[in-house]
Amino acid sequence: MNRFGIIFCLLVIMQWAWVPFSVAGPYPPEADAVGSHAVSMDAPALIAWATGYDDYSVGADVDMIWQDPQKALGKAEGTSFDIVALGRGGSITLTFDSPIENGEGWDFAVFENSFSDLYLELAYVEVSSNGIDFVRFDAASLTPSPVPGFGNLDPTDVDGLAGKYRQGFGTPFDLEDLAEKSEVISGLVDLSSVSFVRLVDVVGDGSSLDSTGAPIYDPYPTAASAGFDLDAIGVSNGASYPAGEYTPPEVPLDDDDAGFSGGAGCFLETR
Secondary structure (H helix, E strand, C coil), rough: CCCHHHHHHHHHHHHHHHCCCCCCCCCCCCCCCCCCEEECCCCCCCCEECCCCEEEECCCCCCCEEEEEEHHHHCCCCCCCEEEEECCEEEEEEEEEEECCCCCEEEEEEECCCCCCCCCCEEEEEEEEECCCCCCCCCCCCCCCCCCCCCCCCCHHHHHCEECCCCCCCEEEEEHHHHCCCCCCCCCCCCCCCCEEEEECCCCCCECCCCCCCEEECCCCCCCCCEEEECCCEEEEEECCCCCCCCCCCCCCCCCHHHCCCCCHHHHCCC
């Protein structure tokens, strides 16, 4: 087993041992759970994928092997390794052959490479029609305390941030959610013609804030491929959410319902 396989298996083992929450939050749950908004990479609604990139600004603690932006182009792979890492506080902008339009439902989905439903690395999402003026989606984080480097967080405590779902499942974004933003009202950003999607890594120590000014926590510190790991961005130009309108969970999650997955992948993907 190579170095990266060993690191991957250690992450799986340590995240399984750390389950810091017992009460579900108000936002959609993990992939495959009732009420989830997770978008499968094979969803028929996905009709196009990012074809180019601009302004890859890598943050701290990313080995060269993870610094290839080409890995984020085309269809999502749904694996742990075919990604570009943003690094701590890094960013990247992806471009599209045809602009994303503001349809009736969600318009695009961002895919990360988490190997489980709980080990989530997050990023802000911003869009632009001219590549200069960007507007950011509102983000919410209710994670109550810092998350260690090999720790987990509850996806029902997170909304409006990329990285909410495990590999193979994207976080959907609806351009209509930006309609009341000043950049849109003034005409700086045209939601009928979005050609640029920028992802900005959330630094998970609480120094990054959500839209209410609350700290955002995700696994910190991490190394080698620190920060958000981008697999792909898929476009739907308007689609229904996979599970329809969600209902906030009424039953608290316990260890048996934590949604762990990925243990088998440790052995299948790294030997």
